[in-house]
Amino acid sequence: MSSLVEVARAAGVAVSTASRVLNGSSHPISAATRARVIAAAERLGYSPSALARALVSRSSRLLGVLVSDIVNPYFSVIARGVDDVATRAGYVTMLSNVDRRTATEINRLQTMRNYRAAGVIFAGSGYVDDPEAPTLVKAVRQAQEQGIHAVSLTVRDLGCPVITADSQAAAYDITDHLVSLGHRRIAFIEGPPGMIATHQRREGFLACMSDADLAETARCIPGGFDYEAGHAATMRLIARPPLPDAIIAANDEAAVGALNALRQARIDVPGEISVAGIDDLRVAQFVGLTTVSLPLYEMGAMAARHILDTAPGADTGDATTTILSHRLIPRETTARRSS
Amino acid sequence: MSSLVEVARAAGVAVSTASRVLNGSSHPISAATRARVIAAAERLGYSPSALARALVSRSSRLLGVLVSDIVNPYFSVIARGVDDVATRAGYVTMLSNVDRRTATEINRLQTMRNYRAAGVIFAGSGYVDDPEAPTLVKAVRQAQEQGIHAVSLTVRDLGCPVITADSQAAAYDITDHLVSLGHRRIAFIEGPPGMIATHQRREGFLACMSDADLAETARCIPGGFDYEAGHAATMRLIARPPLPDAIIAANDEAAVGALNALRQARIDVPGEISVAGIDDLRVAQFVGLTTVSLPLYEMGAMAARHILDTAPGADTGDATTTILSHRLIPRETTARRSS
DNA sequence: GGTCGGAGCTGCAACGATTAGGCAAACGTT
DNA sequence: AACGTTTGCCTAATCGTTGCAGCTCCGACC
Numbered sequence: 090m091s092s093l094v095e096v097a098r099a100a101g102v103a104v105s106t107a108s109r110v111l112n113g114s115s116h117p118i119s120a121a122t123r124a125r126v127i128a129a130a131e132r133l134g135y136s137p138s139a140l141a142r143a144l145v146s147r148s149s150r151l152l153g154v155l156v157s158d159i160v161n162p163y164f165s166v167i168a169r170g171v172d173d174v175a176t177r178a179g180y181v182t183m184l185s186n187v188d189r190r191t192a193t194e195i196n197r198l199q200t201m202r203n204y205r206a207a208g209v210i211f212a213g214s215g216y217v218d219d220p221e222a223p224t225l226v227k228a229v230r231q232a233q234e235q236g237i238h239a240v241s242l243t244v245r246d247l248g249c250p251v252i253t254a255d256s257q258a259a260a261y262d263i264t265d266h267l268v269s270l271g272h273r274r275i276a277f278i279e280g281p282p283g284m285i286a287t288h289q290r291r292e293g294f295l296a297c298m299s300d301a302d303l304a305e306t307a308r309c310i311p312g313g314f315d316y317e318a319g320h321a322a323t324m325r326l327i328a329r330p331p332l333p334d335a336i337i338a339a340n341d342e343a344a345v346g347a348l349n350a351l352r353q354a355r356i357d358v359p360g361e362i363s364v365a366g367i368d369d370l371r372v373a374q375f376v377g378l379t380t381v382s383l384p385l386y387e388m389g390a391m392a393a394r395h396i397l398d399t400a401p402g403a404d405t406g407d408a409t410t411t412i413l414s415h416r417l418i419p420r421e422t423t424a425r426r427s428s
Numbered sequence: 429m430s431s432l433v434e435v436a437r438a439a440g441v442a443v444s445t446a447s448r449v450l451n452g453s454s455h456p457i458s459a460a461t462r463a464r465v466i467a468a469a470e471r472l473g474y475s476p477s478a479l480a481r482a483l484v485s486r487s488s489r490l491l492g493v494l495v496s497d498i499v500n501p502y503f504s505v506i507a508r509g510v511d512d513v514a515t516r517a518g519y520v521t522m523l524s525n526v527d528r529r530t531a532t533e534i535n536r537l538q539t540m541r542n543y544r545a546a547g548v549i550f551a552g553s554g555y556v557d558d559p560e561a562p563t564l565v566k567a568v569r570q571a572q573e574q575g576i577h578a579v580s581l582t583v584r585d586l587g588c589p590v591i592t593a594d595s596q597a598a599a600y601d602i603t604d605h606l607v608s609l610g611h612r613r614i615a616f617i618e619g620p621p622g623m624i625a626t627h628q629r630r631e632g633f634l635a636c637m638s639d640a641d642l643a644e645t646a647r648c649i650p651g652g653f654d655y656e657a658g659h660a661a662t663m664r665l666i667a668r669p670p671l672p673d674a675i676i677a678a679n680d681e682a683a684v685g686a687l688n689a690l691r692q693a694r695i696d697v698p699g700e701i702s703v704a705g706i707d708d709l710r711v712a713q714f715v716g717l718t719t720v721s722l723p724l725y726e727m728g729a730m731a732a733r734h735i736l737d738t739a740p741g742a743d744t745g746d747a748t749t750t751i752l753s754h755r756l757i758p759r760e761t762t763a764r765r766s767s
Numbered sequence: 768g769g770t771c772g773g774a775g776c777t778g779c780a781a782c783g784a785t786t787a788g789g790c791a792a793a794c795g796t797t
Numbered sequence: 798a799a800c801g802t803t804t805g806c807c808t809a810a811t812c813g814t815t816g817c818a819g820c821t822c823c824g825a826c827c
Contacts, residue, residue, distance in 0.1 A: 105776080108816090109816095118776085119776090140544055141782085141814045141815090144477070144479050144783065144784095145782050145813085158508065159498065159508050160505055169498050169525060176524065184511060184523040185515065186511050186515070201520070202475045205477060205479055235430070375711065431782090432783065442806050444806080445806075447786085458803085479784090480782075484785050484786085485812090486812075
């Protein structure tokens with residue numbers, strides 16, 4: 090109900106005239122007609138169909154973002170960056186949670202393709218040696234050929250531009266910070282097995298330890314990106330002495346888990362041991378966690394901007410990788426250690 | 429590119445045949461033709477236009493959710509509930525951040541109306557005596573007349589069904605818990621001024637205090653829903669002795685702020701003072717905060733289900749209010765007090 | 768006074784998909 | 798050979814919007 094046709098009829102004008110009034114074309118319209126159309130639209134509660142408009146204009150003004158889990162603050166900050174840019178440009182954000190499953194990612198990408206999204210932003214990290222990766226890459230290519238932009242927010246071979254922070258450098262920097270504070274035996278709690286992000290952060294840690302000639306005292310233990318994993322990993326660390334000088338968790342949430350495990354074991358932080366994370370989520374501020382701030386909001390915002398600014402037909406510039414800078418945030422969970 | 433027409437041409441069949449193959453009509457199709465069409469669709473990377481389909485089927489399979497800020501875990505949990513149900517039903521979630529601004533809320537509602545969303549979920553709380561409320565209510569009514577369902581997740585006079593937790597009862601219950609632990613002088617850190625949610629939670633607190641004959645020792649101080657507000661309010665509390673026996677913050681994040689202010693002032697929790705929050709966000713678990721668990725995920729999920737299950741034309745059942753139950757979660761920031 | 772030009776409006780095709788009805792082959796059966 | 802059934806074609810309409818081509822006035826200019 091209340092289509093343009095009805096507005097036109099109510100105003101006693103042709104459909105095309107109503108159309109031109111309601112979205113200001115350059116075509117001249119008399120003030121009287123204009124007023125009549127506007128009044129009719131108002132009276133009927135006219136709502137222009139973005140669907141029909143999208144069909145003819147070949148632009149849906151829809152923007153897709155694929156996150157692992159929007160409840161995870163890492164992703165919600167990204168989503169916020171995306172949505173702010175999208176909204177300001179008159180676009181609407183389509184959100185999908187893919188729970189780190191490549192198959193779901195493929196499925197949701199296809200769906201967003203069906204909606205003729207202007208672009209799709211991949212916020213989640215991929216897996217090393219993912220058997221489904223080729224299928225995803227193919228789906229991305231098909232979408233691109235159709236004029237749908239794809240942007241990945243993590244280093245990942247999707248055949249699309251990457252806008253990201255340097256996870257590896259972030260891990261390197263936080264490690265370097267601990268080293269420069271005098272820590273020697275540093276343990277690294279890894280992310281979930283198989284993820285590219287896990288790999289990168291561990292490599293950053295190991296590279297720094299190696300550069301500092303501390304490769305022997307570097308210790309990597311399996312963990313995860315959540316509180317429970319950080320907690321459990323730290324418990325294991327405590328159970329098998331000697332305790333390291335410092336613990337770096339693969340992300341902030343795991344670091345908070347580590348912090349709590351240490352507190353429960355009555356091990357003083359940062360007196361006996363320093364703890365650091367990566368991401369600088371809001372919770373890091375709450376618990377005074379030393380961490381590395383990743384430009385998550387900017388990543389989302391810039392990805393959205395890239396999609397909206399690049400002409401639909403234009404070359405997506407497949408190979409480009411943009412690295413946004415991170416920043417060390419020293420707080421209270423790390424302290425200098427006199428060796 | 430790659431419309432149904434092209435698939436049909438590539439397969440050497442009529443468009444209607446291709447259509448029937450690709451979305452299984454009752455019309456009989458030979459296996460050979462079917463295979464040929466599917467192969468052609470596959471080869472061309474055919475992606476059925478959800479836009480065109482929505483236009484003719486009069487169902488966009490789009491579901492809108494309006495949150496204040498997706499970064500706020502309160503809302504991201506709701507959004508997750510919505511998206512899970514939507515995705516399972518083959519719908520796509522449209523997300524918008526409205527930053528607690530009614531004007532933006534109206535604007536985004538109109539936009540989702542333009543996209544012919546099956547429904548729009550209002551997750552944010554409104555304001556008391558909001559001058560823009562009537563405009564919003566009118567917009568909601570127009571949307572409903574158009575067959576778009578609206579659901580509010582907070583008690584709010586939008587003229588649409590409400591699916592919510594009883595904020596006031598939650599506040600009452602957490603207060604009662606503290607009272608039953610022996611606390612007498614309890615301070616309540618309020619939410620942001622003017623919000624309906626703020627009002628409800630304060631009323632719950634006051635009602636319980638009154639019921640316990642503790643109205644005189646009840647103390648309400650202005651605060652907010654964020655860490656900084658909780659921190660600042662607690663600082664003010666500390667600056668003006670006597671310190672209460674317990675602090676209840678309007679939500680968990682403010683409670684964490686309170687916790688940190690107390691720690692900085694070297695006031696032992698729960699030894700000298702108990703602290704509690706409301707919401708049971710993930711951070712509450714991290715810091716061992718006693719709180720009330722609100723069924724946020726279920727609210728989102730149930731709202732989405734309501735929208736998808738109710739026939740587009742059917743009566744929305746405007747007046748109904750569904751209350752989902754909350755649950756007290758005692759943790760380590762509250763303790764019995766011998767008086 | 769005829770033509771030009773522009774203002775102001777109309778009508779039509781197109782976007783991509785769905786659906787229904789009518790019809791025509793091809794095929795097997797009797 | 799007559800018959801029914803299967804299978805697929807074609808045509809037309811529909812959804813709501815847009816943009817283009819064209820039409821009709823009317824005043825102005827030479």
